[in-house]
Amino acid sequence: MTDTEPAPAVGDTAESIATMEIRGAATIASAAAEALAEQAEAAAEADATATDPAAFRASMRAAARTLRETRPTAVSLPNALRYVLQRMEGDSVDRLRRSVVDASEAFVRQLDRAQEDLGRVGANRLADGDTVMTHCHSTDALACIEAAVEQGKSISAVVKETRPRQQGHITAEQLRDAGVPVTLIVDSAARRYLDEVDHVVVGADSIAADGGVINKIGTSGLAVNARERGVPIMTAAQTIKLHPETLTGHTVEIEMRDEGEVIAPESRDEIGEIAVENPAFDVTPPRYMDAIVTEHGQFPPESIVTLMRELFGEGAAEPWAEP
Numbered sequence: 001m002t003d004t005e006p007a008p009a010v011g012d013t014a015e016s017i018a019t020m021e022i023r024g025a026a027t028i029a030s031a032a033a034e035a036l037a038e039q040a041e042a043a044a045e046a047d048a049t050a051t052d053p054a055a056f057r058a059s060m061r062a063a064a065r066t067l068r069e070t071r072p073t074a075v076s077l078p079n080a081l082r083y084v085l086q087r088m089e090g091d092s093v094d095r096l097r098r099s100v101v102d103a104s105e106a107f108v109r110q111l112d113r114a115q116e117d118l119g120r121v122g123a124n125r126l127a128d129g130d131t132v133m134t135h136c137h138s139t140d141a142l143a144c145i146e147a148a149v150e151q152g153k154s155i156s157a158v159v160k161e162t163r164p165r166q167q168g169h170i171t172a173e174q175l176r177d178a179g180v181p182v183t184l185i186v187d188s189a190a191r192r193y194l195d196e197v198d199h200v201v202v203g204a205d206s207i208a209a210d211g212g213v214i215n216k217i218g219t220s221g222l223a224v225n226a227r228e229r230g231v232p233i234m235t236a237a238q239t240i241k242l243h244p245e246t247l248t249g250h251t252v253e254i255e256m257r258d259e260g261e262v263i264a265p266e267s268r269d270e271i272g273e274i275a276v277e278n279p280a281f282d283v284t285p286p287r288y289m290d291a292i293v294t295e296h297g298q299f300p301p302e303s304i305v306t307l308m309r310e311l312f313g314e315g316a317a318e319p320w321a322e323p
Ligand SMILES: O=C(COP(=O)(O)O)[C@H](O)[C@H](O)COP(=O)(O)O
Pocket: 023, 024, 025, 026, 027, 074, 135, 136, 137, 138, 139, 140, 141, 167, 202, 203, 204, 205, 215, 216, 236, 280
């Protein structure tokens, strides 16, 4: 490891995030924070950084940049890196190391607590006997359904499989384990099943200052259909999903993934010369979302900007940039 080369553990985490072995915004955020702690431990031992606080800091910034480049849409990733790097302090490598490890642990604890708190808020929106529809796999959305079950409510679920990577299967398994009867459907069956559904519950990768919800591709179509069928839809999103850069007019980059996730090479060859595109996320305009459920309570999407200003008054710092 040189003074700016990330530790192997950081490379492994970055690779796992890019290949989606580690996925889902909250899980990505905690893995990134933990990777920074591993970087700090490794840098405190490595020849190039063990006795040089400036080199140690440079290695932490480089590790953060490596992690940040993996997936562009989920803002929880840069927010996690920001949280840890902004708390890195000390004039010796040992103090710096300790501050990073402490911040990483505090971040992960806060994440777990926030999910529990928002779960209780989201559960209050669900009634005994409700059927919910889910899209993709969101630990924040599941926290709401699981909390409702813990409150003694009987909940069943219609789970969209979520092409192309079928994260709906993970949701189906976890809901089954929580004692929720599950019906798995293909994405295109969603509108038909909305008539049997009382509430749609989704997660988010980013929430924009205008209340736009960025989540797995297909969320916006589901939201429009839910509105048309008169079914309420909420997004469960901890405040680490709030995107500070959108406060100053920036838009959220939508990740385009490999075409191989959409069509197998043999089928593509058979069809011949066509374009294949694979956007991983889309934006649901605020007018199609009933509520954003956070650990600070629920908000109509249009008012989320007030909470964002409170939390990110100073805008989006970039502590991973070279000074
Ligand atoms: O869109 C996805 C996952 O997409 P991918 O599978 O491409 O990462 C999830 O709904 C959000 O990340 C929220 O998840 P969580 O609530 O767990 O943060």
